[in-house]
Amino acid sequence: MVADTEVAFRMELQERGHEEKCTHTKRYKSKAVSKMQTTLRDVVDRLDGLVVNYGKITQATKFTICKFQRGFKEDLSFLTLEFYNLLTFIEHELQAIHTKVADVCTEWASHKTSLTVGFTATSSSSTSSAIQVLMAATYNDPRYQGAMESDRG
Known part of the structure; x- marks a missing residue:
């Protein structure tokens, strides 16, 4: 017990x-x-x-x-x-x-x-610039001979 x-x-x-x-x-x-x-x-x-x-x-x-x-x-x-x-x-x-x-x-x-010998052409445009073609006699001018020869050379 x-x-x-x-x-x-x-x-x-x-x-x-x-x-x-x-x-x-x-x-x-x-x-x-x-x-x-x-x-x-x-x-x-x-x-x-x-x-x-x-x-x-x-x-x-x-x-x-x-x-x-x-x-x-x-x-x-x-x-x-x-x-x-x-x-x-x-x-x-x-x-x-x-x-x-x-x-x-x-x-x-x-x-x-229209280029011919002895003809001078100018521009007929409305601008102030003009295209000029020199006459054949100008090419024989002694003043331009030196310039033309220098252009060729």
């Missing part, structure tokens, strides 16, 4: 220890849960703050992108207009040069076909 009471006593001690451990563990778990809830609240608050900041950053980014797009479109329109103006200017200049070259070619062709 002593053994039975001793066993019963030991079992009782073990149960008390187990109850104390359970109570201690429950208290520890309760504190841990409380700390975890506090931490979660802090995290939720920070997350809410990040969401607000993200919204502000997104709006600012959209505004900046739209502003950049408007500026880019304006610059592109300006450059396109300038390029078109340059193209028009070049076309007009080339057309004017082509007209002048055609006039010179026409005049040269008419002078080339």
Whole structure:
């Protein structure tokens, strides 16, 4: 019987220890849960703050992108207009040069076909420059002989 009471006593001690451990563990778990809830609240608050900041950053980014797009479109329109103006200017200049070259070619062709000895031709164009063909007698002038020989050499 002593053994039975001793066993019963030991079992009782073990149960008390187990109850104390359970109570201690429950208290520890309760504190841990409380700390975890506090931490979660802090995290939720920070997350809410990040969401607000993200919204502000997104709006600012959209505004900046739209502003950049408007500026880019304006610059592109300006450059396109300038390029078109340059193209028009070049076309007009080339057309004017082509007209002048055609006039010179026409005049040269008419002078080339009408060249005769002793004939002096002048340009009849509207420009102030004139094409002059020297008479044959001029080529025999001693003043021009030196110049003509230097041109040949």
